[in-house]
Amino acid sequence: MRGAGTFRKVEEFEKRFGMKGCCIAGGALYKGVAKYIGMDVIEVRGATGGFDTDLHAKAEAVRRALEAYDFVFVHVKAMDSAGHDGDVGRRAEMVRRIDEMAGMLAENDAVFAITGDHSTPPTKRGHSFEPVPFLVSNVQARKYGAGKFCEVECARGELGRFNGDKVMKILRAYSGWTKKYGS
Template sequence: MTTKYVILVGDGMGDYPVATLGGRTPLEVSHTPSMTQIARMGEIGTVQTIPFGMEPGSDIANMALLGYDPAVYHTGRAPLEAASLGVRLGPADVAFRCNLVSLEQDPEGIERMGDYSAGHIPSAEAHEIIRSLQKACEGLPLQLHAGVSYRHLLVWSGGPTDLPTTPPHDILGEPTAGYKQVYETSDVLRIFTQRCRDILAEHPVNQRRQNAGQRQANAVWLWGQGKAPSMPTLQQRFGLCGVVISAVDLLKGLGIYAGLEPVHVPGATGYLDTNYAGKVEAALKALRDVDFAFVHVEAPDEASHEGSLAKKVQAIEDFDAKVVGPIVHGLAAYAQCHILIAADHLTPLSVRTHVSESSLYALFQGNLAGAVAKDESIIFCETSARESGRHMESGTALFHHFINEHHES
């Protein structure tokens, strides 16, 4: 009898209590019957996906949820994205995430981080910009590669890995001067970033966006650098073969290193307008032939970074109705399945970035067709997760629990 294993990640779903919601969280006020059904039929608990002392990034959190100890395997975010883009890193290559961002002047003339995503610039416009920015690499040991929307990649042959770069979504609204100084410590980065500013200042895409009242991509922001990691596959470790489904290069690259096949879903954007139905269809189709699927939805995290309660509730409810519900329905056809629903980390609206506190999960193992609720008082939310008394000390421990493998911490 073949068991199907599915992990569904609502990126950044977890949150702090919100005063305007009467001290409830977005998950508590959202309509989430499918995630709640899994929590009631199986179990709900908290999980520490971010190891002590490590940055609370999606790279680290999702690596842990896939069963890899980030303290052992994590080398940086950008190398994972390079794998998704088909960019092979040599031993001396250092990959950087290269965001297209909007830097804005406040009334006092101070430059601030206006938007880490340049208004969630569409990929078509972003690719037009990246083609123009290739000129900024001339004469430098750099290669620039186009990704999705605002997320792109810069590879520096012989570059350093220890630069104290900062994710732009961590400094929304803050003055940029102190964070940009790192680019001045290297002639390569200083020249590259200034060339990009000059090109972007007159770029036709920005002129069109300005005329349309949209944010302009007027700078690049480099962060998340590292060299290629060395990771055994899930097939080698646990005998699992499967697929990863995400709009985000980071997750697809992580899946590639884990030995999973990235499935391209047309219209997957990593935002509220993503192709949810396409992701579900791709997952259920793949599970006819493989035993594992990792499905990631970025929208709750993006809404959190924007500080939008309405968008976060919409993203959570869409994830529940358009992803979790249909996949749970599809898995009912199998005699045995393990389904894990998790927020990789908390992204509280009040701080608009990731935090290191424990996240939450719901887990079901068995036959969905014959399962019944154990506790009707449970809903999929932070409070129920805490009150359950179940806590996983790491994402790695949760993964082992998910597949019923003993784990030594």
């Protein structure tokens, strides 16, 4: 077993963020973490966690889930796997497919984000220290600075560089879930 730790009670997602959340993933690890923090797991036919995963089916599942949930976490493992394999071509194909999936989701008024939990450059065939790009968008979003979705351009965007513990705060703000201050 890799990375095993000890069990500790954590605050459930809905209690911590005030949003009802669910998870769409092919891999058992991501489903397990979602359950651990109190999210529902939505099983999607064709969501394999591999390169053959059906991103169209995942996008359709997101659309349906947004009728009942405030937050939907979608995991695509194949980007990381292509990095570990050193397969630049497969990585580029996954970027294209994820972009297509994002286009399907951009048609509604939901706020969505695309990011990673770590960098896995194909040249290193493993995890690295580099920051990950972070894109947050919806139909009303304005374009700020970043001309394309990559680490360098995203660092030039409105959000700049930030730690991962700020992700939910940023998403809540873009979604209108933050408290209003002042008059």
